[in-house]
Amino acid sequence: MKEKLVLIGNGMAGVRTLEELLKIAPDKYDITVFGAEPYGNYNRILLSPVLAGEKTIDQIMLNDKQWYVDNGITLHCGKEKEVVQIDRRKRKVIASDGTTAEYDFLLLATGSNPFIVPVPGNDLPGVVTFRDIHDVDLMLEASKQHQHAVVIGGGLLGLEAANGLMLQGMSVTVVHIQDTLMERQLDKAAGALLRKSLEERGMHFYMPAQTTAIIGEDRVRGVRFKDGSELYADLVVMAVGIRPNIELAKKSGIHCERGIVANDTLQTFDPRVYAVGECVQHRGQAYGLVAPLFEQAKVCANHLAHLGYARYQGSMTSTKLKVTGIDLFSAGDFTGDETTEEIVIKDAARGMYKKIVLKDNRIHGAVMYGDTVDGAWYFQLMRDGTDISAFRDHLMFGESHLGDAGHGGQNKAASMSDSMEVCGCNGVCKGTIVKAVTEKGLFTLDEVRTHTKASSSCGSCTGLVEQIMSSVLGGGYSAAPKEKPVCKCTDHTHDEVRKVIRQQHLLSIPDVMRYLEWRTPNGCHSCRPALNYYLLCAWPAEYKDDAQSRFINERVHANIQKDGTYSVVPRMWGGVTTPDELRTIADVADKYKIPTVKVTGGQRIDLLGVKKEDLPGVWRDLNKGGMVSGHAYAKGLRTVKTCVGKEWCRFGTQDSTAMGIELEKRTWGSWMPHKFKMAVSGCPRNCAEATIKDFGIVAVESGWELHVGGNGGVKVRATDLLCKVTTDAEVEEYCYAFIQLYREEAHYLDRTAPWIERVGLEYVKQRIVEDAEGRKALRERFVESQKYAQVDPWEERASHDVERHEFVPLKLVG
Amino acid sequence: MTDWIEIGTLEDIPRLGSRVVRTTQGDIAVFRTAEDEVFALNDSCPHKGGPLSQGIVHGKRVTCPLHNWVLELSDGTAVAPDQGHTACFPVKVEDGIVRLSLQRQHT
Ligand SMILES: Cc1cc2nc3c(=O)[nH]c(=O)nc-3n(C[C@H](O)[C@H](O)[C@H](O)COP(=O)(O)OP(=O)(O)OC[C@H]3O[C@@H](n4cnc5c(N)ncnc54)[C@H](O)[C@@H]3O)c2cc1C
Ligand code: SF4
Ligand code: FES
Numbered sequence: 001m002k003e004k005l006v007l008i009g010n011g012m013a014g015v016r017t018l019e020e021l022l023k024i025a026p027d028k029y030d031i032t033v034f035g036a037e038p039y040g041n042y043n044r045i046l047l048s049p050v051l052a053g054e055k056t057i058d059q060i061m062l063n064d065k066q067w068y069v070d071n072g073i074t075l076h077c078g079k080e081k082e083v084v085q086i087d088r089r090k091r092k093v094i095a096s097d098g099t100t101a102e103y104d105f106l107l108l109a110t111g112s113n114p115f116i117v118p119v120p121g122n123d124l125p126g127v128v129t130f131r132d133i134h135d136v137d138l139m140l141e142a143s144k145q146h147q148h149a150v151v152i153g154g155g156l157l158g159l160e161a162a163n164g165l166m167l168q169g170m171s172v173t174v175v176h177i178q179d180t181l182m183e184r185q186l187d188k189a190a191g192a193l194l195r196k197s198l199e200e201r202g203m204h205f206y207m208p209a210q211t212t213a214i215i216g217e218d219r220v221r222g223v224r225f226k227d228g229s230e231l232y233a234d235l236v237v238m239a240v241g242i243r244p245n246i247e248l249a250k251k252s253g254i255h256c257e258r259g260i261v262a263n264d265t266l267q268t269f270d271p272r273v274y275a276v277g278e279c280v281q282h283r284g285q286a287y288g289l290v291a292p293l294f295e296q297a298k299v300c301a302n303h304l305a306h307l308g309y310a311r312y313q314g315s316m317t318s319t320k321l322k323v324t325g326i327d328l329f330s331a332g333d334f335t336g337d338e339t340t341e342e343i344v345i346k347d348a349a350r351g352m353y354k355k356i357v358l359k360d361n362r363i364h365g366a367v368m369y370g371d372t373v374d375g376a377w378y379f380q381l382m383r384d385g386t387d388i389s390a391f392r393d394h395l396m397f398g399e400s401h402l403g404d405a406g407h408g409g410q411n412k413a414a415s416m417s418d419s420m421e422v423c424g425c426n427g428v429c430k431g432t433i434v435k436a437v438t439e440k441g442l443f444t445l446d447e448v449r450t451h452t453k454a455s456s457s458c459g460s461c462t463g464l465v466e467q468i469m470s471s472v473l474g475g476g477y478s479a480a481p482k483e484k485p486v487c488k489c490t491d492h493t494h495d496e497v498r499k500v501i502r503q504q505h506l507l508s509i510p511d512v513m514r515y516l517e518w519r520t521p522n523g524c525h526s527c528r529p530a531l532n533y534y535l536l537c538a539w540p541a542e543y544k545d546d547a548q549s550r551f552i553n554e555r556v557h558a559n560i561q562k563d564g565t566y567s568v569v570p571r572m573w574g575g576v577t578t579p580d581e582l583r584t585i586a587d588v589a590d591k592y593k594i595p596t597v598k599v600t601g602g603q604r605i606d607l608l609g610v611k612k613e614d615l616p617g618v619w620r621d622l623n624k625g626g627m628v629s630g631h632a633y634a635k636g637l638r639t640v641k642t643c644v645g646k647e648w649c650r651f652g653t654q655d656s657t658a659m660g661i662e663l664e665k666r667t668w669g670s671w672m673p674h675k676f677k678m679a680v681s682g683c684p685r686n687c688a689e690a691t692i693k694d695f696g697i698v699a700v701e702s703g704w705e706l707h708v709g710g711n712g713g714v715k716v717r718a719t720d721l722l723c724k725v726t727t728d729a730e731v732e733e734y735c736y737a738f739i740q741l742y743r744e745e746a747h748y749l750d751r752t753a754p755w756i757e758r759v760g761l762e763y764v765k766q767r768i769v770e771d772a773e774g775r776k777a778l779r780e781r782f783v784e785s786q787k788y789a790q791v792d793p794w795e796e797r798a799s800h801d802v803e804r805h806e807f808v809p810l811k812l813v814g
Numbered sequence: 815m816t817d818w819i820e821i822g823t824l825e826d827i828p829r830l831g832s833r834v835v836r837t838t839q840g841d842i843a844v845f846r847t848a849e850d851e852v853f854a855l856n857d858s859c860p861h862k863g864g865p866l867s868q869g870i871v872h873g874k875r876v877t878c879p880l881h882n883w884v885l886e887l888s889d890g891t892a893v894a895p896d897q898g899h900t901a902c903f904p905v906k907v908e909d910g911i912v913r914l915s916l917q918r919q920h921t
Contacts, residue, residue, distance in 0.1 A: 451895045456882075522830060522848045525870040525877035525884075548830040552868040552879040560879055564865040810833035810844060811821040813916070 002030045005304065006093055006103035008083045010035025012044055013277030013293040014109025015063060020301030022071060024519065028305060032074040032101045034093065036082040037132055040064040043441055045290060045473055048322050051136050051164030055438065062441040086252035088270060105304060108249055108260060108275040112242040117152060121214030127236045130161045139237065143168035146234035150223050152211055154181040156321060158239035162203055163323045173231055175223065176207040185319045185330040189346060190353050190369040197326060197351060206231060244279045244286050259286045264311045266300040276300045282314060289317050294443060302491065310491055318379045322474040329375030332365030332382055333357060340364055345396055354396060361389045374398035376466040387760035390720060422468065423454035423461045430468060437472050487526035489518050494747040501538050509535065509546055530748035536671055537743050540785035547803065553633035556806055557793040558615055566615060567608040569632035570622050571668065574642045574660035575603030584625025592618055602639035602677060604630050616807050619794035628792040636671045640664040641689065645682030645699065652682035654699035659728065663735060669789040670739065673746040691719045694752040695735055704731050708738060708764065709756035717753045720761045723769045737768050737775040740782040816904065818913040824850060825910065832867045835914060842903055843867035844914065845887050847874055853887035854905045854914055860898030
C-alpha cells in the first residue's frame, strides 16, 4: 500500500513541492490536498497584472483541477475545506466541514496572511487586502462603482495594487508611513525617482503619514491620520505587510516562532511534518518571494521521496516591481557600512540611478532605477560571490561593456517589442518567451529553454532571457543556482561528481551512476559525455573511454555538418605547412570530390563535405602524407596559432613559430572540458591574436608574457595577464600547469573564460604562479596523462580498422 | 504478412549505439539499447533531417546530433516540448539475428 501524503495549502510553494515530487517519485504517495480557495493552483504573482487588466484569471492558472485528477491527487478546495485541526497522534487532519484525511507525512504550506492595521474601522465594507483572487474580484468590483481609492502601504504590493486600480480608472492615493517608497528595497535616491515617475502617471502620495482610523458608517468613507488630517476614500486597500500563517501549526503543537520553524531538510520539529513557503522560518529567515520558496520545494520533495541528499541553505533574493514601464531592481544589502564601498551613478534628468555596494571586491548589494538591464547580471555575480576586481572599471557600465559580441545585454528587455528576436540561434522572439512564461507558468531559465529553445544553443542571449523573465515575473523568477546539477538525471553537481570519482576510485560511467543513484538507467546526452570526460581526466591510464558517450564529432573524429556530411582538418603544427602537405591535401580533395577547401580561423585547412563512409579513406591518404588529425572536432587542444616572429618579422623579439610548434607537439591529443586554443605572438603587436585565446603567449624583449582565459567566440573576452616568464622551459611548465588545472577543475563544457570568471583570476594565479610546488605537480600530472593521450585517432581507424562498424552500413537492402 | 529481412547479428550493433541499413526508401537507423532491445527509425530527424543514427542513445531514446531533439525509439515521436514524428519500423531479434521489416509502423 502506498504511503499517504497530505498537503495543507494549495498555493505556489505547496503545489510546486508536489510537482517536484511527482517528477522524482511519481508513485510513492497517495496525495490529498486541502486548499481554502475554491480554485486549482494559480500564479499568485500575476494577480497584479490581473488587477491591472493585463491578464485574465484563466491565464494565470498553473494547474487546473484536471491536473489533480490526471495525477491521482484528491483535491478538497473551498472555504469549507480549510483545515482547522491536525491530530498528530492519530496522524489525521480535519477540515471545517468535517472532511478528514489521514497521513503518513504532512506538508504545511499555508502561506501568509495580510497584516491588517489595528485601527478602528478596519473591518468596514470597502476595506480590502491584496492577497488572492477573491481580493482582486472585490477591487475590480469596487473600481466599477467607486472613484477614490486609498492604498495603505508604499511597498511592492501596495504600489502594484495602486497601479492596477489606477489602470481601472480610479483616482488613487498611496499612504506610506516612511518618507521613502519601498524602503526595504530602495535607498532614498531610487525611492524618490520611483515616486516621481509614478506621480507623472497620475498616482498621488501622502507620506510620511500614520493611519489612525478608517472612517465610515455602513461603508468606508475615508482615512484619518495621526496629525488629524483626513483623506476621502470609498475603497481602502491594506498592503502593509504579511505575517506567516502559523495559527494551525501552533495550535497543533508544532514549534513556531515568527514562522513555522523548519530545518535544512524543511522538516519541522515533528519529523512527519514538513513545511514550505511563506509560512516557514528557516535559519531565522522568512521569505516572501517565490524563487526561494521554489528552492525549498525542490529540497522538500527530495526528502519526501526519501532520497535524502538535498539541503536548503537559505536564499538571496532580488526584487523587481511589476509595473509596466518602470524599471527598478534591487538585491542584497544596498545600505552598506564602514566595511563596504559604494559606486554610484546618478542622472536625474534621464531618471537613471545605479548604486552598487562592494565588500572585499564582491558585490554585496545593488539598487538600480531606470536602467536595470544588468540587474540579472549583478545578481548572478552577487550570488556566485564573483571577484570583480578584474573588471571593476567597467562594472557600472554593465555586462555589454565587458566585450559582448553584440547580442547580449544591450537590448533592453522591457523596451523590446514582442516581435523582436531574442535568441538568434533558434529564432525565438520576445513575445514567444513572454507567452510561454505566463501561459505555461514557467519560472526558471531551464524551463524556458525546454519550452521555447531560447538560450539553449550558444547561450549568448541568456542574460536577455533572464531579464525578460524578471520583467514578467518580478522577483519571482528563479535565477539558475550557482551550483548546478549535471543534468536532469541527477541532483548532484559537477564538483560533487568529480570528487566522488576520485575518492571512490570509480572507473566506469555505470559505476558512477550506481554510486550516485542516477535517476535514469543510462543518463542522457548531457551527463554521459561529462562523466566520460571526468573519468578520463581522473584516471588517464586506467579508464577505458566510452565511445557511445561521446558526441558524434568525437566518436568519428570529424565535424558533422548540417547535411550530415563531415569536415576534416589535418594538423598543421603551429600553422606551418609544406608543399608536399599541400599536394597531399589537394590530391585528397580531388580523389574524394571534396566540395569545399577552406582556411580556418586557426590557420589550418578544412576539407568540407566528406561522406561518412569516405572518412577512413581520407584519413589514410592524409596519414600517408605525414599528417594527423587536427582534432578540430574535439573538446581538447585544437590549434596553436602563431605569427612569423623573430625568424622573419622585423619586429619579432622571440621565435614565436618555433614556440608554437613545440607547444602544439606537446599538448595535442589531450581531452579537455571544452575546446582549447592557444596562440603565440612574436612581439606585443600581437599578430597571432594571442589575447583572445584560452592560453596566449606574447613575446617581449625580456621573455614571454602569459595570458589566460581569452575567448573570441560567442562572447568576446580578452585574456587576463597571468605572469611574465623568461625561459622557454618556464613557458611550457606554466602552460601545462594551467591546462591541467583547467582540465581538473572546470565543469564539462565550461571554456576557460567563464571558468576563470567563476573562480577568479586570483585563484588561478595563486595555484599557478605563487604555488611553485603545486605548479610542478600539475605539470607532472599533465605530462603523465599525455602518455596515454597522444594517439592519432585517424591512424587507428584508417590503418587498423578500429571501430570499423561506424563507417560501413550494416546492410544494403534492395 | 510481414516480410522480415535479415540484417545482421545483435553483436554487429554497438550497445547504446546504432548502425545504418541502406534501403531504396532511404536510410534506416537500427539502435541497440543497454538492455539489448533493438529499434529501427527512419534515419532522419523530424526537425531538420539530422542523422539520428549518429546520436547518443540513452534509455529508450536517442538525441539527434544536430540540435539535440530527443526521440522515442519505440515509436519515433519527439519528446515534449518538441513535436514531430519520424517513421518507425518493426524489428525483432531471434537467436542473436536481427530482422527488419520495411513496412512502416503506424502509431
Ligand atoms: C499580489 C501579489 C503579487 C506578488 N508578486 C510577487 C512577485 O512579483 N514576485 C515574487 O516572487 N513573489 C510575489 N508575490 C509573493 C508570492 O506570491 C508568494 O511568495 C507565494 O505565493 C507564497 O507561496 P505559498 O505557497 O507559501 O503561499 P500561498 O501561495 O499564499 O498559498 C497558501 C495557500 O494556503 C491556503 N491555506 C492557508 N491555510 C489553510 C488551511 N488551514 N487549510 C487549507 N488551505 C489553507 C491559502 O488559502 C492559500 O491558497 C506576490 C504576492 C501577491 C499577493
Ligand atoms: S606579433 Fe610582432 S613578431 Fe609577430 S608578426 Fe606581428 S609584429 Fe611580427
Ligand atoms: S535535425 Fe534533429 S534536432 Fe535538428
